[in-house]
Amino acid sequence: MADFPITRTSQPKPKPADDTLAFGKVLTDHMFLMDYTEGEGWHSPRIVPYGPLSLDPATSVLHYGQAIFDGLKAFRGPDGQVRLFRADRHAERLNRSARIMCMPELPVDLIRQSFDALVGLEHDWVPRKAGTSLYLRPTIIATDVYLGVHPAHSYLYFLILSPVGSYYKEGVKPVRILASDSHVRAVKGGTGEAKTAANYAASLAGQQDAARAGYTQVLYLDAVEHKYLDEVGTMNIMLRIGDEVITPPLAGTILDGVTRASAIELMRDWGLKVTERPVSIDEVMAAGRNGTLREMWGTGTAAVVSPVGTLGYKGEDLVINGGETGALTQRLYDTITGIQYGRSNDPHGWTSLVRPAV
Ligand SMILES: Cc1ncc(COP(=O)(O)O)c(C=O)c1O
Numbered sequence: 001m002a003d004f005p006i007t008r009t010s011q012p013k014p015k016p017a018d019d020t021l022a023f024g025k026v027l028t029d030h031m032f033l034m035d036y037t038e039g040e041g042w043h044s045p046r047i048v049p050y051g052p053l054s055l056d057p058a059t060s061v062l063h064y065g066q067a068i069f070d071g072l073k074a075f076r077g078p079d080g081q082v083r084l085f086r087a088d089r090h091a092e093r094l095n096r097s098a099r100i101m102c103m104p105e106l107p108v109d110l111i112r113q114s115f116d117a118l119v120g121l122e123h124d125w126v127p128r129k130a131g132t133s134l135y136l137r138p139t140i141i142a143t144d145v146y147l148g149v150h151p152a153h154s155y156l157y158f159l160i161l162s163p164v165g166s167y168y169k170e171g172v173k174p175v176r177i178l179a180s181d182s183h184v185r186a187v188k189g190g191t192g193e194a195k196t197a198a199n200y201a202a203s204l205a206g207q208q209d210a211a212r213a214g215y216t217q218v219l220y221l222d223a224v225e226h227k228y229l230d231e232v233g234t235m236n237i238m239l240r241i242g243d244e245v246i247t248p249p250l251a252g253t254i255l256d257g258v259t260r261a262s263a264i265e266l267m268r269d270w271g272l273k274v275t276e277r278p279v280s281i282d283e284v285m286a287a288g289r290n291g292t293l294r295e296m297w298g299t300g301t302a303a304v305v306s307p308v309g310t311l312g313y314k315g316e317d318l319v320i321n322g323g324e325t326g327a328l329t330q331r332l333y334d335t336i337t338g339i340q341y342g343r344s345n346d347p348h349g350w351t352s353l354v355r356p357a358v
Contacts, residue, residue: 004045004113008030009049013028016163018163023162028134031047031048032047032159035143035155059144066103067197068094069195075134076341077343082353083341085340089261091112091138094111094140103140103152118161122134134164141156172325173325174323176216177215177217177312179281180210183206183220184206185206185220186230186254188253219311228281229280232308235298235299236254238298241293246276246277249277259305263299266335267328267332285311285318289318294321296320299332307320
């Protein structure tokens, strides 16, 4: 692994107790930074004490939103070892987001090395309690100081880490989601496939309306016909109708979820029929009414899988699987978390060990 210059903090923070951890509230002691300058490429990788960035008010990211990020986790297993889950795939997705947003890509190896170096240094920050993990947030922002709409010529890559609690404190729990016929998240030909800040800003109003109506998440439908399922909150969506598992295709408006890809691979290993095809809200509601909709769930790094207990649409509430977690949803959760924490075999080689820095 590359040796990056490290400036260690002189004021390490106290680490919170594992059972007080929420999501994204506590950040570790150090961060990884690297600059990009046109003509020179990426340069000056370094690890420094965690702290505020100093940005000129005219910095382009603050006005024109060239900002991308990714999100993955490191898990401490019962054996004490720390593993990253599908780090290469997350690094590749950061680069895909970069291409879509006219930003410079980074060598995947260098992204991986930044993960290993910072998590290695902060090894003690990876919590120990079952279900907890260390969240990694690699980010790239445009840093030109210039008011004008254009792809920037300078960028900053930073990686920060946050110890996070278990998404489910008392076992996997079904959620209520609302299919929105008014809000949309992304359009074909736009930025829906990128993990870019603007997509999350665009999702806030829909999320707020759903919460006011008593639902946890919004199920976004396509932006043209308001008919086909896109994704739910910050998760991809899957459902089981009869013997077929269906999930919307990667057709430009949804994120290529790493959990989605992992779930598809596992279900195909198990001999299940998994189809990536457009699925309309009318088909889902009809299957719910005639009893063939067996399970529905979201997939994402935060929760792994999130069963949908109730689906609301145009004033109708469909209760799925009696509002309980389905057998396939539970099997996916158990299998993926088993691999992440090193409790079960990892036949696809999805995890990689991170050793503590010496
Ligand atoms: C919009 C969106 N869709 C889907 C996902 C799920 O992707 P992953 O499984 O890679 O976490 C996320 C979370 O990263 C997301 O933000």
